[in-house]
Amino acid sequence: MAFDSLLKKADPIIAGALDRALDGKDISVNEAIELFDCNGLEMNLLVTVADELRRRSVGDIVTFVVNRNINFTNVCIKQCGFCAFSRDFREEEGYFLPPEEIVRRAKEAAKMGATEVCIQAGLPPNMDGHLYIDLLSAVKKEIPGMHVHAFSPEEVLYGATRSEVSTLEYLKMLKEAGIGSLPGTAAEILDQQLRNIISPGRIKVDDWISIIKGAHSLGIPTTSTIMYGHVETSKHKAEHIALLREIQKETHGFTEFVPLSFVHTEAPMYSHNTVKNIRSGADGNEVLKMHAVARVMLNNHIPNLQVSWVKEGPRMSQILLSAGVNDFGGTLINESISTAAGAQHGQLMRPREIKQLIRSAGRIPAERSTSYKLLKIFRDEKDDTESELDTADASQFGSYHQLIKLDKFRYDPK
Numbered sequence: 001m002a003f004d005s006l007l008k009k010a011d012p013i014i015a016g017a018l019d020r021a022l023d024g025k026d027i028s029v030n031e032a033i034e035l036f037d038c039n040g041l042e043m044n045l046l047v048t049v050a051d052e053l054r055r056r057s058v059g060d061i062v063t064f065v066v067n068r069n070i071n072f073t074n075v076c077i078k079q080c081g082f083c084a085f086s087r088d089f090r091e092e093e094g095y096f097l098p099p100e101e102i103v104r105r106a107k108e109a110a111k112m113g114a115t116e117v118c119i120q121a122g123l124p125p126n127m128d129g130h131l132y133i134d135l136l137s138a139v140k141k142e143i144p145g146m147h148v149h150a151f152s153p154e155e156v157l158y159g160a161t162r163s164e165v166s167t168l169e170y171l172k173m174l175k176e177a178g179i180g181s182l183p184g185t186a187a188e189i190l191d192q193q194l195r196n197i198i199s200p201g202r203i204k205v206d207d208w209i210s211i212i213k214g215a216h217s218l219g220i221p222t223t224s225t226i227m228y229g230h231v232e233t234s235k236h237k238a239e240h241i242a243l244l245r246e247i248q249k250e251t252h253g254f255t256e257f258v259p260l261s262f263v264h265t266e267a268p269m270y271s272h273n274t275v276k277n278i279r280s281g282a283d284g285n286e287v288l289k290m291h292a293v294a295r296v297m298l299n300n301h302i303p304n305l306q307v308s309w310v311k312e313g314p315r316m317s318q319i320l321l322s323a324g325v326n327d328f329g330g331t332l333i334n335e336s337i338s339t340a341a342g343a344q345h346g347q348l349m350r351p352r353e354i355k356q357l358i359r360s361a362g363r364i365p366a367e368r369s370t371s372y373k374l375l376k377i378f379r380d381e382k383d384d385t386e387s388e389l390d391t392a393d394a395s396q397f398g399s400y401h402q403l404i405k406l407d408k409f410r411y412d413p414k
């Protein structure tokens, strides 16, 4: 009743949109734009509705996955304006991990209880098109049970181009070699005009959609993402999410949606001021609204909404659990891409830290597989078992800043 009276005091368009969402209906792009632009009472109502929709569709469990990122090279032929990770092949800080080191890292992760390795990297010049298949096969041969979540649509396109096969053929080769799922990264904002400004040369919108739909058609699930807080408008954000919603209605292949806020500190388009009106990332209210609007827009189609602790840090991530989020992402162990861009939240979050943040938000932590199968629910603190990752000395995993200085893995352009 109290909630209804607050809705009556709110802007009628926003109140109407939230009311319809609570009735289980999809909201329109125009309504989503209004939600992205709201503040004060309307923003609080939006967050409350997102939280309620989350509760109705996925309950109080907040999941996380024990995984390790392996960004095997930072050498890349592209120069995306937001990317501080990539190095030109002539630069001193270029590194390239050989297959045996990738397998070693995957095995070490398995020993720590990881169920997933996430493999993504730059696009090194003259790459053997079969490299991605070989890396995947090498990991699967040594650790058949490990879920390999790897190769963004940009990498699939590169692997296919270098192998002179279609992207669908390439996806079939990945599937045969045992790929578990693809990261739905390289999406940023799926608007070609905007991409031409922030990352000319980046995978085209049509190619991104075609590769994602191709993966889904082969039974390879993918995540879905957005990168925001740079030059996009509310309309871009609303249309991007609506596009993902349409794809999902057709394929049902997205496992989750992950908002990624732009980390500006070291990003070339910010530090060199190459893009007009570039912003220094999303502010607190924008981050809150992004997650809440995503829950409202996608609740009927993509039930899982993930917060990126790497981008938002532990405190903001915890707050976002009350704005529609039901997944805390992964332990990561070696986060490099946001760290290179200047993110300050570390490269590893241990299961015990994740569980603590979830519990003190009044929710129930659970470890999941990549495909959201619940592996262990930690209803009570007494159910907690300390994993090897909880007690491991983090220095044994090496850091991104050490890696770019190591001669051992220096990229050799020959």
Ligand code: SF4
Pocket: 076, 077, 078, 079, 080, 083, 084, 085, 086, 121, 122, 123, 154
């Ligand atoms: S985002 Fe990926 S493709 Fe673009 S420059 Fe960075 S590593 Fe290369």
